[in-house]
Structure formats: C-alpha cells, structure tokens
Amino acid sequence: MKLGFLASHGGSNMQAIIDQCLSGAIAGKPVILICNNPNAIAVERARDAQLPVEILNGRTHADTDQLDRQMEKSLLEAGVDLVVLAGYMKKIGPTTLSTFSNRILNIHPSLLPKFGGQGMFGIRVHEAVVAAGEPQSGATVHLIDNGYDQGQIIRQAILKVDTSDTPATLQKRILGLEHILYPNTIAEIASGKIKLPVN
Secondary structure, three states: OEEEEEEOOOOHHHHHHHHHHHHOOOOOEEEEEEEOOOOOHHHHHHHHOOOOEEEOOOOOOOOHHHHHHHHHHHHHHOOOOEEEEOOOOOOOOHHHHHHOOOOEEEEEOOOOOOOOOOOOOOHHHHHHHHHOOOOEEEEEEEEOOOOOOOOOEEEEEEEEOOOOOOHHHHHHHHHHHHHHHHHHHHHHHHHOOOOOOOO
C-alpha cells in the first residue's frame, strides 16, 4: 500500500507512520509528502526519510481549482493508495476528495463527534475539553469528506483526563496516543483487517 502524506507543520504523526513502515509493522510504503508550508518541520522529516516533497499552496497556485487538480495529479502520479493527513490545516478540494473518496484519513485529538468541527484544532480542542470538565478524551481516526471532522469514524483511543491536566499537558499526552493509534490503524488497513468503504 502506497501512502501519500499531507502536512502543514511538525509532521510528528507522519514520522511515527514512516518509522512503522520502515520497521515492517505497516505493510506500506511512503511515496510523497504534499505540504503547503515550505518551512514546516514535516518537510525536513520527509527529506530525511528520502521522501519526495511537493509544496502546493496559494503562492504556487493562486486558483484554488488549479491547486486542487495539481494535488490530485501529484497523488495519482505517485501511485498513492491511501492519503494520510498529518496536521494538514487546509481544506481539501472537491476533485481530490472525489478521486480519493473513502481513501483519505485524518486523526483528530478528541473523541469525535465531541469537540470537532470548523475551528477546532490544536490546543483549542484541549482547552474546550478541560473547560467542559470532561472525564475522558482521546483521539479519533476518521475518513475525510467535505465537512469538518464529519467523516466515518474508523478507530478511537480513549484517555482519562486527570484533574491536574491543563490544555498543554492534555495535548502532549494525546499526541503520544496519536503516535500509537494512527500507525496501528493504517497497519490494520494495509493488512485488510480494517475494510474501508467501497466507492
């Protein structure tokens, strides 16, 4: 299974998945990173792993439809079977969504459908969880559709929220959980244990 990554910043989830591919735990091969931010740490991580990098953003393609078509083209030319979002902060265009329908994964740092939707990302999610006094939180791997955090849930992992947790400590703990859940989920997809919906 060939994996294509989309990232905007650190790409630590991408790194966890690449590491598991290299170890043989995932029967997959990373083939491309598409990034909108040329200065992202994810770009450095990809280059360290000899993973081809393509920068696609509003500067490279001012027209959003052209940007969408180029993303689709780049993923297809790389032979991508599964698109993996690793902290990608842009909305994916309709052409790419259609071509890779039910083949685009994301991980969200809460137990969806709680604390999801537009504007709910990064530390904001954990601030909302702590403010609500939630007894537990976690991470959710889900399919991407044309809504925010609304696609079919594939796997979740639960973590108890401690009374001493701040948004920052909760974020750190859940990121560690993501680094286990995301590679394991992709391993199960690659092995056929998880069956994604057929288009």
